[in-house]
Amino acid sequence: MLPAAPDYRSGSLASVLPAVARSLGSSRYATVPGLGLGPADRAVVVLVDGLGYEQLVRRSGHAPFLRANLDSTLRLDSGFPSTTATSMGSFGTGTPPGQHGLVGYEVLDPERDLVFNELSWENGPDPFRWQPTSTVFQEVLLDGVEVTRVGPGFFDGSGLTNAALRGGRFRAASSMADRVSAAVDAVKASPHALVYLYWGELDKVGHVHGPASWEWVDELESVDRHLSSLATRVPAGTAIHVTADHGMVDVPFAHRVDLAGEPDLLTGVRHVAGEPRAAQLYLSPGTTPAEVVQRWQDRLADRAWLGTRDEMVDAGWFGAVRPEVRDRIGDVLAIMLDDGAVVDTARMRPELLRLRGLHGSVTDEERGIPFVTVAARTV
Template sequence: MREPAAPAYAAGSLADVLPSLALSLGVPGEDRGGGADLGLTPARRGVVVLVDGLGAHQLARRLGHAPWLRSHRERTRALPAGFPATTATSMGTFGTGLPPGGHGMLGYEVLVPETNRVFNELSWEDGPVPERWQPRRTWFQRAADDGLEVVRVGPGFFDGSGLTRAALRGGRFVAADLLAARVDAALRAVRSAPRALVYLYWGEVDKLGHVHGPETFEWTTELESVDRELARLAAGLPDDASLTVTADHGMIACPHDTRVDVRHEPGLLAGVRHLGGEPRGTQVYCEPGAAADVAAAWAERLGERAWVRSREQAVAAGWFGPVEPEHLARVGDVVVVSSGDLAVVDSGRMRQQLLDLVGMHGGLEPEELDVPLVHVPPRAG
C-alpha cells in the first residue's frame, strides 16, 4: 500500500495565509518562525474570506458555476490545510500561522491528557480554558497590536466561543447571519480605518457538503451564491484593499454501506481507552501497554483501506508538522487515516445526525487536504 504524503508545510500551507496577508499589510513578521511567505501584494487594507469546506479540487471541477472565481483562476493556487483536515484544527492553523503540531489543536475530538477525557474542539463543551489550551498569539492579535483595525465577521454564536478564543482571538467581532449581511459588514469595516484587516467566515458550503455530498446540486447552488457575493465584495472594496479567499478543508463522499462501525467490531475496541479524531482520521487512545496490539488489530481489519500508524510513526512522518513536546500526549497512541472513501464511525457514541452525513473529511487524501488560495491585489497602491 502506498505511503500517504505528509502535507508540504514548508512549501506553503494554510498556516502561511494570515501571516503573509499581515505582512502584505505592513505587520512585522520577523518572529514568525519557519513559515513560507506567499508573496501577497502589498496593500493598506485587506479582507480575507474563509469558505468552510470549499476544497481546491471540488472548486476546480465546479468553476463553471462560479464566474467570479473562474475569472481569477490565474491568481488561484492550492495549499494543504494540514492534518487532520478538519475545521477545529484548520482554524488553529489559520489563526496562529502554525502547523497543527505547533498550536496543538489536533482534531475534532481530542484527549485532554491531564484529565483523561476527550472533548470536542469545535463545540468546546466542557473544554479546557481556551487561552491555556492554545496560548500562542494569533495574527489577529499581532495585527491589532500594530495599529490595524481588526474585525472578524461571522455568526453571533462564534463571539466568545471556545474555538474563537483559542484560535481567532484579536480585534473586534461583528455578528451577521446571512452572507449578504456579512459582506455588508465586511465592507463597512474595511472602509472604517486607513489600515484594516477584516476576516469573513461562511459555513454553508461545508454544511451542504456534509448533508448531501460535495459537488451535488445543493452544494453547487451554494457555491453559485458564494461566488455572487464574492464578486459584490470585490467590487465594493476601497482601491487600496486586497481580497484573499481560502478554505479550511475539502471533502469526500463516503457511502454508508462501506463504512466500518466500531460498535459492531469488538476486536477494534479491545484495549481502547478512548476514541477521538473524526471518521476519516481516527485517533485511538489505548490502555497502558495495549497500543501495539490495538494497532495490529486495526491494521488487520482495515487492510489497505486505511493507514494505521503509531503516534511515533505519525509524528515522524510529519503528518502534523513539527509537534511541540507538550502536545505529544494529545495525539492518539494509534492514528488511523482512511484511504479512498472509507469512514470509521461509532454508533455507540455518535449522534444519528452525524451518522447520517455523506460528506466527510479529516484525512490525508488531496480531496480533503487541499484548499484554494485566491488573492486579488488592490486596484491601486
Template sequence: MPLPSPPGYADGSLADVLPSVAASLGVPGRPGGDGPFAMPPARRGVVVLVDGLGARQLSRRYGHAPFLRAHRERTRTVPAGFPSTTATSMGTFGTGLTPGQHGMLGYEVLVPDEDRVFNELSWEGGPDPERWQPRPTWFERAEAEGVDVARIGPGFFDGSGLTQAALRGGRFLAADLLAARVDAALRAVRSGPRTLVYLYWGEVDKLGHVHGPESLEWTAELEAVDRELARLAAGLPDDASLTMTADHGMLACPHDGRVDVADEPALRAGVRHLGGEPRVTHVYCEPGAAGDVADAWREVLGDRAHVVGRDEAVRAGLFGRVAPEHLARVGDVVAVAGGDFTIVDSRRMRPQLLALLGMHGALTAEELEVPVLHVPARVVA
C-alpha cells in the same frame, strides 16, 4: 498499509495565508520574510474563509463560479494541514502554525491531564481555550501593530471556545446571512485607515456534509458565494486587497463502505478512548496496549486504512513538527482512512453525524487541498 505523503507544509500551506496578508499590511514578525505568498503592500485587507470549499471541488465547478473562474490564474492550491478538519485548520489559519505546533489536532481529542476526550469544534466542556492554545494569533499581532481588526460570522461564534483558541483578537461583528456579512465587511474595511477584516461562511461545508460535495445543493451555494465575492471585490476601496481560502475539501463517503466500532469487538479491546473523526481516528489505549491495539486495527481494517503508532505518525510529519507538550494529544494509534472509507462508532456519535454523506479529515487531495486566491489592492500603499 504504508502512509501516503504528509502535507507539504514547507512549500506553502494554509498556515501561510493570514501571516502573509498581515505582512502586506506592514505587520512584522513573519518568519522567513514574505514566505511562499509574497503579497504586494496594501493599507487594508479582507480575508474570506469558505468552509469546505476544497480546491478539487472548486476546479470541477468553475463553470458555476464566474468571479472565481476569472481569477483562476491568481489562485494557488495548498494543503490545509492534517487532519484536514475545521477545528485543526482554524488553529492553523489563525496562528500561522502547523497543527503540531498549535496543538489543535482533531475534531475530538484527549485532554491528557483529565483523561477525557472533548470536541474542539463545539468546545462543550472543553478546557480554557487560551491555555489549550496559548500561541498568539495573527489577529492579535495585527491589532498590537495598530491595525483595526474585525471578524465577521454568526453571533454564537463570538467568545466560543474555538474562536478564543484559534481566532481571538480585534472586534467581532455578528451577521447571519452571507449578504449581511459582506455588507458588514465593506463597512468594516472602511472604518479606519489600516484595517484587516475576516469573514467566515460555513454553508458550503454544511451542504456538502448532508448532500455530498458537488451535489445540486452544494453547487447552488457555490453560485451564491461567488456572487457575493464579486460584490465584495467590487465594493472594496482601492487600497484594499481581497484573499479567499478554505479550511479543507471533502469527498462523498457511502455508508455501506464503513466500519462501526460498536460492531467490532476487536477494535474495542485495549482501547480507553476514541477521538478524531470518521476519516481520522485517534485511538487512546490502555497502558501497555498500544502495540496489540495497532495490530488488531490493522487486521480488521486491512488496506482500507493506514494504521500507525503515535511515534510513526509524528516522525512522518503528518502534523508538522509536534511540540513536546502536544504529543499526548495524538492517539497512541492513529488510523487514517483511505479511499472513501470511514470509521464510525454508533455508541458515542450523534445520529446526525452518522447520517452525513460528505466527509473530510484524511490525506486525499479531495480533502487536503484548498484554494488561496489573492487579489491585490488596486492602489499600492
C-alpha cells in the same frame, strides 16, 4: 502508504495570515513567505468552510468570479487532520497543529483523561491555556492594523474562537449578504485594516448532501455571487483573499465500519476520538500500539493506513510538536485512504451518522484548499 506530509513552512493554510500580514506591512511578519502577495493598505480574508481546491476546479463553471482568478490561484495544504478545528488553529496562529495544539475534531485532554470536541468546545479546557500562542490578529494589532472578525454571533467568545481566532473586534452578522456588508463597513472604517470573514454554509451543505450534489453546486454559486459583490464594494487599496479550511469526500453509507459491531477493534482501546476518516485511538494501560495497529490493519486492509503517534510525529504530519501537545494525539491513528469511514452508532449522534460528506484524512480531495487573491484596486 501515506502521501507526503504537509509543508507547513510555506505551502499550507498556516501560511495565509502571516503572508497577508506581511503584505500589510507588519514588521512581525516581514520575513515569512509572502505567497506572491503585493503590498496593500487593507485586506479582506474570506474563509469558505469546506471549499476544497479539487471541488472548486471541478465545479468552476458555476463560479465565474472565482474562475476568473483561477489561473493565479494557489493550491495549499490544509494540514492534518483536514478538519475545521485543527485548520482554524493553523489559520489563526500561523503555526502547525503540533504548535497550536488543536489536533483533531475530538481529542483527549490528558490532564483529565477526557475526550472533548474542539469544534463545540463542550466540556473543554480553558482555551487560553490549551492554545497559549498569540494569534496573527493579536500580533498585527500591535503594528497598528485594525482587525475585525465577521461571522455568526454565536462564534463570538466561543471556545474555538478564543483558542484560535482571538484578537480585534467581532462583528456579528447572520446572512452572507449581511456579512459582506459588515466586512465592507469595517474595511472602509480604517485606512489600515485586516478583516476576516467566515462563511460556513457550503460546508453544511456538503456534509448533508455530499460535495458532488446539485445542492453543493447551488451553494457554490451563491458564495461566488457574494464574493463578486464584496470585490465591487471595497475601497481602493483593498486586497481580497479567499481560502478554505479543508475539502471533502462523499462517503457511501455502505463503506462505513461500525465499531458498535466490531468489539475486537475496541479491545485495549480506552478512547476513540479524531474523525471518522482519521480516527485517533488512545490505548488502555498494558496495551501495545503494535497489537492494535495489527488488529485494525487486518480488518481494514488496504482501505486505511494504521500507524503510531511516533510515526506520524516523526514524519512531520503535525509539524514540530510541543511536549504538552504530544499526548493529545492518539497512540494509534487509523487514516482512511479510500472513500470509507469508521463510525460508532453506539456513541455518535444520529445526525452525525447521517452526514454524507466527510473529511479529516490525507487525500487530495480533503487536504487541497485554494488561495485566491484579488489584487488591491487602485481606483
